[in-house]
Each structure stands twice: as structure tokens, then as C-alpha cells.
């Protein structure tokens with residue numbers, strides 16, 4: 540049994556083979572200590588957008604280290620954070636006017652929830668309910684687990700998680716049911732906010748729903764003066780085909796959370812954007828109305844400089860064109876499995892492609908996930924199925940050959956797993 544000194548995330552050390560050591564990264568590839576290339580078909584857990592080590596981002600990091608390390612962010616500020624905030628407000632859906640920095644997707648969502656509760660508290664109309672969607676994932680802290688799906692991942696912590704109201708997932712054609720549920724929750728007058736992953740539920744299994752539903756939820760939230768929190772931690776930075784997924788529903792959330800692709804994936808950083816109303820509810824000569832939140836590494840200048848460079852890339856390089864191309868490649872490749880009875884629920888949202896392996900025993904704990912992952916890794920592909928759900932979310936620099944190779948490997952491995960010749 541491997542008693543690893545390092546406790547790796549989401550890893551059962553009693554079952555995992557030893558960790559593969561990576562010595563460098565290049566474009567869409569990881570390179571291991573034997574010189575093998577592994578295609579990073581899931582963008583290193585969804586963070587790498589343009590590709591590993593984009594030269595402009597690496598250069599911005601090097602330059603920032605000439606001037607900065609960490610600087611306290613209360614009472615003091617710095618140019619990378621100022622420039623980034625200005626850039627984010629310019630890019631984000633209209634109405635988002637203020638930027639609060641933290642360092643991960645989980646903290647971005649925690650901050651969002653605290654902003655929403657603080658908004659109502661400071662206005663003297665406390666509301667105590669949060670509405671979420673069935674199957675959602677918002678992070679691994681106690682607060683974000685509370686608003687996420689319950690299951691084997693958080694069974695041990697369940698007694699301490701707070702209660703939320705859950706909407707059923709909007710199955711195609713049954714969207715009205717979800718909207719009606721939300722309307723009913725809101726009628727209580729106690730709903731502070733809806734927290735939702737727009738268009739795609741990521742860790743919950745790459746479940747995709749229609750932009751219309753998102754617009755419907757926003758309309759209901761607005762009518763009941765509940766806040767709409769878009770968790771764009773995964774969907775942001777082009778993954779679903781637009782800079783932010785909310786754009787496809789033509790809505791502006793009251794609060795938007797972003798992290799993973801914010802620095803192009805180079806360094807940890809997160810931002811929670813909010814409207815003027817939410818900021819103003821905390822603006823007072825009464826110190827009790829202060830927004831009481833900080834992380835030690837808030838607005839790390841080097842991470843902010845990396846993010847500023849990322850924004851420049853979006854402005855100066857044809858990123859959306861690359862995304863269009865990747866979308867088309869994904870569609871083409873998925874097409875070859877159409878009508879193939881080894882696969883079901885073939886689906887796509889922008890650059891994200893997913894399909895279910897048709898097995899008898901599904902679910903996250905099924906052995907099939909780790910086995911599939913191992914077989915794919917042996918073939919040079921980093922793909923981590925969620926149970927029997929396979930998905931590909933590569934960096935935008937991936938080539939047609941690389942992506943085609945990943946689908947060839949899936950084709951081959953599926954037959955091995957399903958014992959089909």
C-alpha cells in the first residue's frame with residue numbers, strides 16, 4: 540500500500556498507481572520524466588485555456604516578480620489589481636461594477652454567498668434561503684459543499700452543511716417544472732440568492748441545459764428581488780463558446796464568480812464581481828456594514844499580472860476564432876460515435892464535449908472510471924471520466940491531430956472496457 544507523504548486531491552491512495560511525475564508542459568501537452576508526452580485533454584482540471592505556458596503570460600509573471608511579491612490588500616493597492624479590475628468590468632456582462640479578489644473558485648463562491656447575505660442583512664431585510672440546482676458543484680469548502688450536490692463526496696460532513704432549496708435539473712422539455720419550483724421557493728420571500736452554474740453543470744456530470752432556462756430563472760429572481768449568482772468558475776473564459784456563458788442567455792447576473800481560466804490557468808486567482816447595489820449596501824459610515832472577508836493572498840500582484848496578460852491575449856489574439864474551430868473539431872469527432880450503442884447522451888456546449896459509456900453499473904464510485912482513466916493514460920491521454928461519463932475539455936491550442944488521437948483512444952478503450960471486439 541502506498542503511504543504517500545503527499546496527500547493528493549480526490550485520490551484514494553490505496554487504489555491509485557503511483558503518481559506520474561511531470562517535468563514540464565508545452566501547449567496542450569504534459570511531459571513526464573521519461574520524456575513522454577501526455578495530451579492534457581481536460582486542461583489540467585479545467586484551468587488551462589489558451590495552452591500551457593502561453594509566452595505572454597509567462598513573460599508577464601517574470602516581469603511582475605521584478606517589482607512585487609505579496610502585498611497586503613487592505614489600505615494598500617497596486618497596479619496589476621487595478622488594471623485587472625478595470626479590464627474585468629469592461630469584459631463582464633453589463634451592470635457588474637465592483638471586483639472582489641480571492642484565490643480559488645471555492646472562495647469566489649463563498650464570497651458571493653456572503654455578499655448576498657450581507658446585502659439583505661445590511662438593508663434590514665434578512666433573507667436566509669439559498670436556492671441551487673440539483674447536480675451542481677461549487678467547490679469543496681463547507682459553504683460551497685452546502686450549495687452543491689450531496690453524495691459520497693460529502694457524506695462525512697453532511698451534519699454540518701447548511702440546508703438549501705434545490706431545483707430539479709431542467710430536462711429537455713421539462714424546463715417549466717424547474718421554473719415553477721423556483722417561483723414557489725421565491726414566493727416565501729426568504730430567498731436571498733440563486734447560485735447556479737450557467738449552461739453546464741461541470742463536476743455534476745457535464746449536464747447541459749438551455750440558455751432559455753437561465754433567462755427564465757433570472758426573470759423570476761428579479762421579480763422577487765432575489766439575487767442571481769452565476770458561478771462561471773468553469774464556464775468562463777470561452778469554454779461554452781462565449782467569454783461568459785451568461786451572454787448566451789443575454790442576462791447580467793447580480794454576482795459573477797470567476798477563477799479557473801482567469802490567469803489562463805497559470806496561477807491561482809479568483810474574482811467575484813457584483814453590482815453597484817450590492818456594493819452600496821455595504822457602503823456606510825457604520826463599520827458593522829463592512830464586508831468582512833479576506834484571504835491572506837488576496838489580489839496577489841503576480842497572479843493579477845498574469846490575468847492582465849490573459850485579458851490582453853483575449854484582446855489581441857483571435858481567441859474566439861480558435862474556440863469556433865475547436866467547437867467544430869469536437870462536433871466532427873463526436874459525430875463518429877453517433878448511433879454507436881457503446882455511447883449515450885452525446886452532447887456538446889461550446890468547446891466541451893461529453894458522452895456516457897453505456898455500462899450496467901454507473902455512478903461515480905464504479906470501478907469503470909479509474910480503469911478507463913488508466914487505459915487512456917497508458918495511451919498518452921489525460922482524460923478523467925466522472926464515473927461512466929467521458930468528457931473532453933482541451934486547451935484552445937489543441938490541434939486536429941491531437942484531438943483526433945484522443946477520440947481514437949476513447950474508441951479503443953471503450954471496446955476494451957465494454958469487452959467488445
Ligand SMILES: *Cc1c(COP(=O)(O)O)cnc(C)c1O
Nearest residue numbers: 643644645676677678741772773
Ligand atoms: C472548480 C469549480 C469550483 C471550485 O473551484 P476551486 O478553484 O477548485 O476551488 C467552483 N465552481 C465550479 C463551477 C467549478 O467548476
